[in-house]
């Protein structure tokens with residue numbers, strides 16, 4: 001039997017939510033030995049209004065629910081549900097699944113109205129977490145939030161004092177070979193090497209991808225050494241409790257992680273960027289017909305980002321007070337930052353703005369960059385900035401940042417494109433032409 005599409009929000013349902021919420025509120029208030037007037041005063045509402053809430057005669061706002069949870073020292077989530085709201089966590093999930101959300105909601109409320117939308121009818125507009133914001137171009141110009149440096153991050157770090165930056169978010173040349181002059185020349189001439197052009201099976205020209213499986217034992221050893229030496233330099237200039245987010249891949253992450261641990265970093269976890277790349281999933285070379293049911297490597301559907309921290313000075317709370325670091329920034333008061341982030345590959349619009357073969361998408365970068373400064377204060381460093389997606393993300397969420405890039409061509413791309421990426425709205429509607437490079441530190 002079909003029900004009315006808005007059945008779950010009928011007057012009857014509303015009353016039921018209000019009554020259940022009211023009962024809970026009264027129970028918790030009495031359990032805390034608070035009179036109506038005492039709690040009303042704490043919440044900044046009248047005694048009469050609080051009484052109406054307790055008797056199911058009104059629906060509290062979200063803000064009031066947060067205040068109530070705080071005053072009564074209870075978890076706000078069940079209160080949100082009782083009051084007829086989805087919890088911030090559920091809201092976040094629905095934001096991240098814009099196509100499935102209406103279907104899930106209809107299923108949850110057992111409502112299959114006539115106007116069912118199919119996936120193809122829905123427009124997907126990925127949305128940033130509610131707490132992040134996109135700077136307007138004028139703000140960016142005024143603030144001059146970032147500095148771009150062309151040079152080697154190893155020697156750059158040597159010139160800096162200890163405890164100079166507050167977080168590092170970076171995507172290094174983890175195959176090492178791919179950014180040597182020889183391999184970059186092959187990449188730019190479009191002729192193979194460690195870079196390969198994926199098949200153009202649908203007529204679209206794709207960006208080249210580095211082929212990590214061609215690394216030898218000696219390459220692996222130099223990779224281990226590279227990340228150890230790099231880790232030693234980075235940990236010196238990072239403040240105690242400062243976090244490092246480092247992009248890697250499932251074939252090499254163990255080597256990178258061991259080297260960073262040896263350099264003194266604490267491993268704090270791993271962020272899983274759920275993204276389908278074109279790597280893996282293929283049959284044995286030159287024998288794919290003979291072994292048509294064999295996959296040589298799994299089709300990669302995720303990208304690991306190692307999460308490390310320079311040890312704190314004392315307790316996290318002391319470190320937060322002294323250095324403004326030690327933890328990660330929550331999505332909101334009720335939502336911790338979590339370690340699985342669904343992410344599409346970098347959009348064509350962003351790749352057109354910043355043509356770097358390893359460009360990371362803004363929608364993902366803004367989430368991790370934002371989380372890297374727990375109090376929203378300090379400087380983010382990307383020592384391998386490429387076209388500057390980290391720096392653009394830092395600008396977008398209002399953080400100061402420094403980007404270092406060795407290659408002059410990539411550096412010039414970053415100079416041109418950071419302001420454009422930074423002010424790009426996540427749904428791609430916003431366009432802005434910057435007039436010049438803005439710097440915070442040396443202008």
Ligand SMILES: C[S@@+](CC[C@H](N)C(=O)[O-])C[C@H]1O[C@@H](n2cnc3c(N)ncnc32)[C@H](O)[C@@H]1O
Nearest residue numbers: 152153171358359360384386387388389405406
């Ligand atoms: C994987 S890419 C980063 C791409 C970046 N995530 C983006 O979205 O554009 C790594 C970059 O590090 C640069 N690089 C390599 N060695 C470097 C070094 N020692 N110092 C600074 N940059 C370096 C490479 O030229 C390359 O552009």
